[in-house]
Amino acid sequence: MNWYTSCTGRPVPMSLEWMICATLRDHSHLPPFEEHHGECSAGCVKKQITRTPSNQDVTTYMSGSLEGEFGRDRGDFASHWTHAHNTMLRLEKHIGCCWTWCEEHLELGVLVPQVKNTECTIITPRARTMLERTLKDAICCQYVENLKRKPDQGKAFEVTCKWDTSNHFLPRGSFTRFVDWKFIDRARLNCILLNGAIRHRNRDKRCRRCGYTNETLPHVLCSCKPHSRAWQPRHNAIHDRLARAIPPPMGKVAMNSAITGTNSQLRPDIVITNEDRKKISMVDFTMPFKNRTPAFHDARAQKVEKYGPLAKTLRAKGYRVQKHALIIGALGAWDSSNEQVVS
Structure with a gap:
């Protein structure tokens, strides 16, 4: 499995990267769209909707739409376009991207709404690197937003993801002992075995050092008096x-x-x-x-x-x-x- 370092400093497992590679593999080596419009119409979209497709019909099909005439089972055959259709259908569920028609260049493009800097990437061999980077950033943002929404783990990462300085030591452990790096990594995820962090059993949650009612990570790091010497x-x-x-x-x-x-x-x-x-x-x-x-x-x-x-x-x-x-x-x-x- 490949990994991609996010703004939180943690490596993000690129479980969706195979979708990106499928899209790039299927389309980065294709000639310009105009040369394949007839083939696409006859082979995929036209067979699906049983009529001559417009540019909007092509983008709707490529975006994985299953509504109306695009949802009918026509026994579609495998091709570059069907692979891209299925790939974008899976990607859309995760990051909300879709195909779009660029009137300026008369080409198909990929719209990635979660990335603010590059909203529309034109699918040409020259744009392959930009498309890959844009999709990876969108997937990374999706992982980060899911992490920040978690009630326990999100408390720390909502703050640390806002500034790179907060995570400079995490990817390579620079200026940090391994024991400290291991503790911080677990502590930011609230995975330290404290009485207050264990919720699946009805157990005593009092602090083992000072007797406080709830032994949580904020209490141990900032409030527990026996640790005040540190x-x-x-x-x-x-x-x-x-x-x-x-x-x-x-x-x-x-x-x-x-x-x-x-x-x-x-x-x-x-x-x-x-x-x-x-x-x-x-x-x-x-x-x-x-x-x-x-x-x-x-x-x-x-x-x-x-x-x-x-x-x-x-x-x-x-x-x-x-x-x-x-x-x-x-x-x-x-x-x-x-x-x-x-x-």
Whole structure:
């Protein structure tokens, strides 16, 4: 079985790729359609509908329609066109593609509605690569959408599929130990054997470490107190990496400390002060469990609201203040809004 890497970082089994290959095999080596219109009419479409077909009739037949006169059993014989008819009938059930007639080029084309960039691909030998890529992307999108709709597995992948940075280590395991890669792969699919994840038996769902009522993955990663010793190193690893990336001309960098000249006890993770420009930038980190997109939006809004009074105090002193929140999921998801922080 062949595999195709999706935007979620996971390899997608191309169980439908044989359909694509059948279409390409049947049509990529055919001469222009005009030379075969008579043959197609006499051999396939005309035999099916018992009349001379129009261009629209040909595209309807090729798209696998079984309605009306196209659904009658006429003992059709095997040919390139019948193979394409059957192939498109199977593909249409999965990705909604169909044949269409291009008036501009007077050729048959394949319309793939799920791909926004290339809606219509003209079937010619020159378009074979584009057709294959377009159909593969459509099948990949279909797998991803099905995955995101799942109540458990979709929680993580709805967030990770939005930015390639969230999955850079999954295809080849770069910068990741195998034990960590194996855990993240199973955790994103919610396949860790926790009491709260097992639903087919009536068993005790309490946390085995702290006694919380429901031992779920978000609880273990972000809320279970016996695991709290791992939270600080995880937080500091991100903290130190961003601090090293700040160029000196931006200003003086203070880490995890209160801002001098204010009565606030808040301690932003990173404060960059530029006295010459009277500018202060505050950056605070958080690592929520990626329970779909609203979890990231809520975490960012809470951080911005938290430092609102402090920013108001600094603006009263004549500073230009910027508040930033760096959001990274507990399983490696990267929020696209972070690009404004690191740029």
